[in-house]
Amino acid sequence: MMDMEHRAPVESTSALHLRLGSFRYADADHDTLRAIELELSPGSLTVISGDSGSGKSTFGGVLAGMLPRQGADSCEGTFILAGQRIDYSPEHSPRIDVAGWARHLGLLPQDAGLYLSRIRQTVAEELVFARENEGMPRKEMTELITEFSTRLSLEHLLERDPSKLSGGQERLVALTALSAANPSIIVLDEPLAGLDSTATATVTAMITRLRAAGTALVVLTRTTEAWEAEAETLLTLADGTLRPATRTARTAASSSKPSGFAAAAASEKPLLAFAGVQLGYKGASAPVISDLDLEVRAGECVGLAGANGTGKTTLLKAAAGLLKPIAGKLRVTAESGMLLQNPSDQLFERTVTREIAFGLPKKGLQRARVPRILEQLGLASCAQTHPYELPASARRLVALATVLVREPRLLLLDEPTEALDPAGLQILNEVIDSVLERGGAVLFSSHDERFIARTAHRVHRMPRQ
Amino acid sequence: MKRRITQLHPFTVLCLAVFTVAVATAASVWWLSCAVIVMCLAIGAVAGKARKLAALSGAIMLPTLLSLLMIHGLASRDSSPVIAAWGPISLTRGGAEVAMMLALRTAVLVVVGLLCGLLIDKHQLVAAIDLSPAPPQAGYLLASTLFLLPQMMEKQHAIGEAQALRKAGTGRGLAGWLQRLRLRAVPLVLSSVQDAHDRSVHLAARGFPARGEHSRLRQVADSQIQRGVRWVALLCSVLVPAAILVPFGGAA
Numbered sequence: 001m002m003d004m005e006h007r008a009p010v011e012s013t014s015a016l017h018l019r020l021g022s023f024r025y026a027d028a029d030h031d032t033l034r035a036i037e038l039e040l041s042p043g044s045l046t047v048i049s050g051d052s053g054s055g056k057s058t059f060g061g062v063l064a065g066m067l068p069r070q071g072a073d074s075c076e077g078t079f080i081l082a083g084q085r086i087d088y089s090p091e092h093s094p095r096i097d098v099a100g101w102a103r104h105l106g107l108l109p110q111d112a113g114l115y116l117s118r119i120r121q122t123v124a125e126e127l128v129f130a131r132e133n134e135g136m137p138r139k140e141m142t143e144l145i146t147e148f149s150t151r152l153s154l155e156h157l158l159e160r161d162p163s164k165l166s167g168g169q170e171r172l173v174a175l176t177a178l179s180a181a182n183p184s185i186i187v188l189d190e191p192l193a194g195l196d197s198t199a200t201a202t203v204t205a206m207i208t209r210l211r212a213a214g215t216a217l218v219v220l221t222r223t224t225e226a227w228e229a230e231a232e233t234l235l236t237l238a239d240g241t242l243r244p245a246t247r248t249a250r251t252a253a254s255s256s257k258p259s260g261f262a263a264a265a266a267s268e269k270p271l272l273a274f275a276g277v278q279l280g281y282k283g284a285s286a287p288v289i290s291d292l293d294l295e296v297r298a299g300e301c302v303g304l305a306g307a308n309g310t311g312k313t314t315l316l317k318a319a320a321g322l323l324k325p326i327a328g329k330l331r332v333t334a335e336s337g338m339l340l341q342n343p344s345d346q347l348f349e350r351t352v353t354r355e356i357a358f359g360l361p362k363k364g365l366q367r368a369r370v371p372r373i374l375e376q377l378g379l380a381s382c383a384q385t386h387p388y389e390l391p392a393s394a395r396r397l398v399a400l401a402t403v404l405v406r407e408p409r410l411l412l413l414d415e416p417t418e419a420l421d422p423a424g425l426q427i428l429n430e431v432i433d434s435v436l437e438r439g440g441a442v443l444f445s446s447h448d449e450r451f452i453a454r455t456a457h458r459v460h461r462m463p464r465q
Numbered sequence: 466m467k468r469r470i471t472q473l474h475p476f477t478v479l480c481l482a483v484f485t486v487a488v489a490t491a492a493s494v495w496w497l498s499c500a501v502i503v504m505c506l507a508i509g510a511v512a513g514k515a516r517k518l519a520a521l522s523g524a525i526m527l528p529t530l531l532s533l534l535m536i537h538g539l540a541s542r543d544s545s546p547v548i549a550a551w552g553p554i555s556l557t558r559g560g561a562e563v564a565m566m567l568a569l570r571t572a573v574l575v576v577v578g579l580l581c582g583l584l585i586d587k588h589q590l591v592a593a594i595d596l597s598p599a600p601p602q603a604g605y606l607l608a609s610t611l612f613l614l615p616q617m618m619e620k621q622h623a624i625g626e627a628q629a630l631r632k633a634g635t636g637r638g639l640a641g642w643l644q645r646l647r648l649r650a651v652p653l654v655l656s657s658v659q660d661a662h663d664r665s666v667h668l669a670a671r672g673f674p675a676r677g678e679h680s681r682l683r684q685v686a687d688s689q690i691q692r693g694v695r696w697v698a699l700l701c702s703v704l705v706p707a708a709i710l711v712p713f714g715g716a717a
Contacts, residue, residue, distance in 0.1 A: 119591070
């Protein structure tokens with residue numbers, strides 16, 4: 001698992017004991033993490049909340065042995081994992097065998113798609129990818145797949161191509177693959193993001209089962225709400241250090257009904273209209289959506305709800321003009337702008353300012369709006385930062401800014417709350433309000449039922465195909 | 466029949482391809498080259514890939530044939546009879562024969578190679594290498610090479626969609642295509658590097674590439690007969706060309 005000179009066997013009943021003095025990224029001028037002490041016992045559930053940029057994902061990387069990067073980051077602290085003691089000091093970081101470490105402690109990253117190998121043809125193969133590399137006999141792998149797919153109701157996905165899954169399905173498959181590797185500690189970064197209610201219940205049940213089997217779980221999340229009943233330890237990561245979370249301090253995500261609903265009733269012409277529309281992808285055996293009838297009028301905010309894989313993203317892409325209907329009639333009478341589910345797909349410039357100005361005419365009115373949009377979305381302080389260096393919430397706001405700078409009348413949002421912290425959520429609500437106030441309309445997909453209930457004037461539920 | 470062909474072990478297909486190309490190239494007779502090409506098209510037809518095989522082969526062979534004709538046919542200095550002449554340029558019989566012979570040899574290599582590419586499932590090939598005694602790095606290298614292009618295609622599609630949403634790179638015709646190429650190239654390279662960096666750490670955590678004993682869920686059908694065919698094909702790939710090319714005792 002690590003260099004011999006830094007390895008010392010230790011007798012301990014806990015699954016992990018961590019004392020982290022400090023962690024600092026290479027070239028950073030301050031510590032991202034400091035003075036952290038954490039002990040995990042077998043079967044425990046520890047929930048760590050924190051705003052975007054608080055260092056949750058960094059902490060996950062440190063726990064998983066992926067950070068510090070040797071010869072780059074600096075770290076001071078001690079790990080006791082699987083009976084072995086590992087010491088980090090500013091002078092020397094032991095070389096970590098990530099695969100050996102992952103047999104004891106596995107991490108599901110925030111962008112769950114990154115966990116998938118992308119070199120296996122089917123979900124079934126992806127589930128046992130780690131076990132293949134360990135040399136597990138085929139018969140045992142088959143049994144493992146049957147057990148996990150039944151437990152997580154994944155049977156219908158087993159023969160699917162992992163790269164063609166929806167965001168929620170991808171997360172579920174990645175989580176199952178991680179569980180199938182059977183580490184004694186599992187760290188989950190935002191495990192419920194993008195999951196529908198059925199998948200959320202399935203994951204929650206699975207976590208309970210894993211704990212019963214002795215697996216210690218650490219959940220890194222924006223909000224502890226969903227975990228309060230189950231968790232033994234609730235912590236908050238703020239200013240780089242862990243503190244006990246007080247129940248009242250937890251999750252104060254505000255969201256209120258958007259304005260402009262009155263305008264909707266008065267409006268006659270819809271900005272977006274689907275009539276008997278069928279949508280699908282080239283080469284697919286069956287359409288994703290059939291017989292879709294939906295209208296969105298000016299001043300209206302409409303939520304799209306439904307299980308993972310029912311075609312919410314497909315519908316939004318068609319409304320944005322990225323996909324042509326196979327059958328039926330689709331009419332869009334206003335300029336549209338779309339926020340994609342994964343903001344990384346939407347960002348490709350060197351700085352936030354350049355990103356927002358991408359594709360705009362050099363001397364146009366739209367380009368003059370860039371500073372105002374930066375202010376409106378609270379991004380002025382990171383105007384010259386590379387979008388990939390921003391925390392997830394800010395990255396999503398940058399992607400939103402690239403849409404808003406064109407002032408679309410029809411705003412299409414794919415899972416807009418995913419990865420947003422409370423401050424980001426507040427900004428999102430203000431943006432939705434501003435679009436409705438200037439006579440526009442908003443169509444968004446979300447699995448966050450509370451956000452839908454608070455934000456949408458009405459909800460369109462996607463049927464299972 | 467189709468199922469039998471597509472379910473052949475990837476190594477069997479490759480060994481037969483090596484044997485065919487080696488013998489046809491060594492023999493260098495037009496009727497054998499033609500027979501090999503026709504046989505490949507017939508196998509392609511049975512496997513349902515004939516149209517794709519013909520189109521791809523044509524796309525490669527037509528420019529090759531034209532360039533060979535220009536080099537050996539038109540610019541030939543031999544004294545054989547002239548078939549046609551255009552001022553200082555003339556097409557001689559000897560030059561045309563040389564060009565056709567070289568084209569047929571190249572065609573055998575191209576058609577057999579393309580047929581292999583169409584018949585062999587890349588996932589089956591990687592699995593076959595993983596399950597063979599070859600070092601695990603071989604499967605890793607092949608997987609990285611074979612899957613890089615499709616992944617980059619997917620990524621450039623996503624970038625294209627995101628740019629289209631911003632009304633960039635939506636032009637038509639050659640100018641539009643060039644603009645799209647310019648706009649997508651840098652983000653494609655940067656995001657591919659970023660993705661490889663982010664994904665590699667999780668691949669390593671999942672033990673990839675395997676350093677010791679490893680297994681595969683995927684089964685690659687094989688048989689004693691196929692194993693025998695492979696050995697015979699490989700042996701003949703060496704012996705038959707040697708018998709054709711090496712002048713044994715008695716040769717003048």
